[in-house]
Amino acid sequence: MTHSSKTTSRHESDTKVTLKTVPKVRLYVERREEEGHWFVNIGHVTERGRWRTEPHAHPGYGQIIFVRSGNGVMNLEGSSIPFEGPCVLLLPTECVHGLDYENDVDRWVVTIEVSYLAQLYARLHAFIQLWSLPRMIAVPSTTGMASELFDLITRLAQELDAKLFGHVVGAEALLTQMFLLLVRQARLDQPDDGGASGNETRLAERYRELIDQHYRQNLPLQDYASMMGVSVVQLRAACAAATGHSPTKMIHARIITEAKRNLIFGEMAIEQIAFGLGFSDAAYFTRFFRREVGEAPSQFRLTAREQSQRAK
Structure with missing residues (x-):
């Protein structure tokens, strides 16, 4: 899975991108x-x-x-x-x-x-x-x-x-x-047994955790599989059984979720959001977003903010 059409890394840029556009509230719950x-x-x-x-x-x-x-x-x-x-x-x-x-x-x-x-x-x-x-x-x-x-x-x-x-x-x-x-x-459309073993479920959840940690880094699937000590084939099988999605689709979904949050709640330019999500080419990010969401990032931001204003 790649985030760019060329091999240039976003880390070569001297510009620091701030991604924290949404407050993160750490709840205090006493650990017994x-x-x-x-x-x-x-x-x-x-x-x-x-x-x-x-x-x-x-x-x-x-x-x-x-x-x-x-x-x-x-x-x-x-x-x-x-x-x-x-x-x-x-x-x-x-x-x-x-x-x-x-x-x-x-x-x-x-x-x-x-x-x-x-x-x-x-x-x-x-x-x-x-x-x-x-x-x-x-x-x-x-x-x-x-x-x-x-x-x-x-x-x-x-x-x-x-x-x-x-x-x-x-x-x-x-x-x-x-x-x-x-x-x-x-009323979830889900068979009672789910079709996934306990090991496949745990593997898919571990993969989801790793995605949260590394989705901005443009890692190949082999790197994720190596971190979990399994083959790419095993990873694909576990994700399909436990979630119904491919490993690549799960990464794409996480990137889109974060992109939407930045577009709705933040003030960063499209190019800044693209670089912050691991894309070295803002135009490629726009094409990726349009393919996954159905509209360009700029149009998505405009529509979301118009809806927010109408709801107030």
Whole structure:
């Protein structure tokens, strides 16, 4: 996979490109000694009147926000998505989001460390698909799901607070039930067995982590495979089984996601964004973006900002 039509590296340029256009909010969740690097945190928030957060991202955490009552608008990667309780806002790690709660809102926030999310993915392939994209999942009050979800969250909070014998296992069971409930409600087009082995799932998730670390560096697939101690053939097979996409497509998707964030939330010129993403040729970046998205970066930026202004 290449980001440029020539071999010149962007690192030959003396110009330093600043890529941090979206605030990265590091959530504080106390790590309990006996739990090592595993943790889940439950927060209950009620706000009177209107309350807003500007677009930001959480490195290292995924979030499930259960809105029991109230309504508002979620700014999701530059798009405005209205929501009304009861509903669930599912936010994967690094997802850029802002929340504008328009009325009194009662919400529960479940924060999950991304390394533990990866462990849960191995239990059911559909969990990977559930967390592959940010989502707003409606929770019809007529089905009893809102009560069931509230019961699971409160029991999870009690399990974590009580710290009784086996509380980690108990919390894992409750969290797994919650994920399964959301998978069923989201009606993902996913067979129950997923078709991927646990090893393939872990390999695909490890590859996704490496993409996040290196997608700007224009590395060939062989380098990624070598970092994981597998062949390119094994890597392709694992990605196809676990995600339905090729390794190259997964890299392209990550680059496009970051490009969109820079175009929507930042003020950098197209050429700066291109260089910052590993492209030595801004024209090639434009062609790449147009092929993947369907329109040029400049047009995408203009359309996204017009939509943002109309939503205010």
